[in-house]
Amino acid sequence: MPILSQPFRCMACGHEYEEPVDEERERERQCPRCRSNSVRRLKRVVPTQPKPEELPT
């Protein structure tokens, strides 16, 4: 299983960062800047493939 980086945002200081997340070995989240545990896992935006008719001509 590849370990992917996930985006996080600290809800205390607003710092945004990415961190590798191993789903099987979940660790305590902590903001690297302010050390708060109020760290929100952000939804990764997956770029979608545009349909042929949407491509610029």
Next chain:
Amino acid sequence: MGNFTVRIRKKARYVDPTACNACGECAKVCPQVRPDEYQMGLSARKAIYIPFPQAVPCSYILDMESCLGNVPIACGKCAEACEQNAINYDDRDEIVTREVGAVIVAVGAEVYDPTQDDEYGYTRFRNVITSMEFERLICAGGPTCGEFVRPSDLQRPKRIGFIQCVGSRNPRLNRPWCSNICCMNTVKDTLLLADHYPDTENVVFYQDIRSFGKGFEDMFQRSKEAGTRYIRGLPGEIVEDPATGNLRVTVENTTAGRIERFELDMVVLSVGVEPPKDLARISGLLTLSKTSDGFFMESHPKLKPVDAPTRGVFFAGFCESPKDIKDSVCQAGAAASRAGALLNAGRIRIEAITSHIDPAACTKCGLCAQVCPYGAIRWKKGEVATVVEAACAGCGACGATCRSGAITMRHYTDDQLNAQVRAILGDRPQDKVCVFACNWCSYAGGDMAGISRMAYPASNRVVRTLCSARVSEEMVLEAFRCGAPVVLVSGCHYADCHYITANRQTVKRVDRLWDRLERLGIRPERLQLEWISAAEGPKFAAVMRRLEDLRRTVTAEEIAHTREALRPKPAARIARAAALQE
């Protein structure tokens, strides 16, 4: 609690142990030769063999995977040679069923295999061996009868290097844990070599030598006095001389701050240990959790170090964490005592704080069974969930997860906790910070801040729950509905949760709440999450100061908007009123 039905597979031996007298005539005539697993493949065994010299019962077994076949009998030479008529080709695996009151899990660990990453040229250089192979080579019962020789030319090596932490303390290989036993095993090996072959030069390449434990530091000092060189630094490169089979090792000596080169006759990789590969299956059978390194998690690291989270299950040895023989024996004794105490109790007293499921309200979704860290909720698809009260620890994760309100936590009901929330926010809610604190850590952390006379704003109001996982989404929303500017959910640190892994549910729930608040146009930062241990009074005070700063940024308009956004919809309100009337 306890009361397990265990089905045990008793594997077929194909040799009657009561008739076999271990004469060995069968093995002499057996034509099938296989690498001997006990000797780490350094010698061979036959298909019919005794696994190791001290095996009990001392009788041969037939490895049917190596045998030429029993259906039909392809060879039959062992049966012809056996005067005792002990060979039985028709033997079959037997399933034995037992009712037991306690289970002790002592499945051990596996040794790291350096072939998968070709660590230090293990697969390419014949004179690079593992510490397990070293054990067999120097053992009097080993393949060379204790004559220590190197594999390439069967000559005695005069210069031997030991490399520590192979497959341990290595984040690159996703093995960050210390295997605990390797340092002292190497120290013991160097002393053995110094005793058997005083002219041998030993070099140990290490990161740290961890020689804690009774008599271990003394052993380490004796090893150094016996002439073993200890170089702080792990080799970066090993090159083999094809003509002699010798190994050239380059290492940065971090103590001296220079690059050193050694020509060695043999290199021993001090391999670490790892959890058994089938641990997940045992974990599933007994509802056990694993720590981040893959070993089994105990019920509590300090107070219940041999108890599994599932009551009636205990741990002994490596499966819980890497440990030496002495610690394994201690843990095994403790596990046996704990099991004995349970079996002899007759009646068991349990805490009254358990969950109760109303079968009429249960929607049979099974979410409660999924989140219970103790496996105390029995559920099958399409059936009402039931609680095994003897196994329930009362964390409340199920009660907070149940969407139909079918679960009541005795003595910490939703109504009682919501009443507390309404009471603390009844007067001037805009000046208050609503804090949900777990009983064991965060609440005690607040106590610590108080008794240590630490200064922090008086705006916080604490609602105590047994676990942070008891705090449902509805409780947090109720606090916002009552006008709370800021809500904090706090609990034990991840590894210290007093309900094994219940606080993982807290994280998921708070993540969902942040999303939900954002969708409703409410600033999600107003909900905070912190892990505060009982000793972290300063952290509790610091968090309270930070939350007070945050509270000051929340405007009256924001609170009014929150109340409006979270106001129950009429249909839901009617349903709620009807439920209350019932």
